[in-house]
Amino acid sequence: MASASFRKLHRQVAPIIFIPLLLTAITGVAYRLGEDLLGIEGDAAEIFMNIHQGSYLGKELRPFYVLLLALGVIGLIVTGLTMTKFFGGARPEIPGAKLDCRKVHRIATPIIVLPLAVSTVTGVIYRVGRSWFKMPKEVGEFFLNIHQGEYLGDFLMPIYVTFVGIGAILLLVTGINMTGIFRKPRQPTTEENS
DSSP states (O other), X not given: OHHHHHHHHHHHHHHHHHHHHHHHHHXXXXXXXXHHTSOOOXXXXXXXXXXXXXXXXXXXXXXXXXXXXXXXXXXXXXHHHHTSGGGTOSOOOOTXXXXXXXXXXXXXXXXXXXXXXXXHHHHHHHHHHHHHSOOOHHHHHHHHHHHHTGGGHHHHHHHHHHHHHHHHHHHHHHHHHHHTTTSOOOOOOOTTTO
16 A cells, blocks of 8 residues: 555656756756866856756755755655565566566666765755855865765766766656656547447
8 A cells, every 4th residue: 555655656746856857967967077078167067057956046046946856856766665676566577578668767776776865865965054054165065075976086976977867867767758748648449440
């Protein structure tokens, strides 16, 4: 019973945060790769960061945006994990089944969930801590370094950010596909069509 409730909640939350999270993932990856690999700086890099953090909503609303998006992601992670084999909630695999969105989603989830959770939690701690709780810059930088994977070094950091971003995009696209939002409605069958 609980698994069905989590599945329903998961399917209701995913479409709500789909576009903001997709934009956040794309702009986070674009910012990091643009800065590290292409040397993009200044206003061009700032555009990506403004979209990534929701700064276009204004300085006052930016932490709310980050917090709500993070809560949505954490909610999806928790409800999604309850549907996995880890908690005995997954449907049994059909041997030889074709690779579809559901299967890709199921395979990608255990691979990406921990880095995505770490990036989400440290990102929201940084933004909310700096904006609302006047977190010292040094402490904020600690969380930002974890969020961006700076502890991995200059070579691995862009790879980590790309991995987390592409993983989030993959989960979003395969997940939203499973909701059926983009499917054509089925035509009712009548005896005349038979």
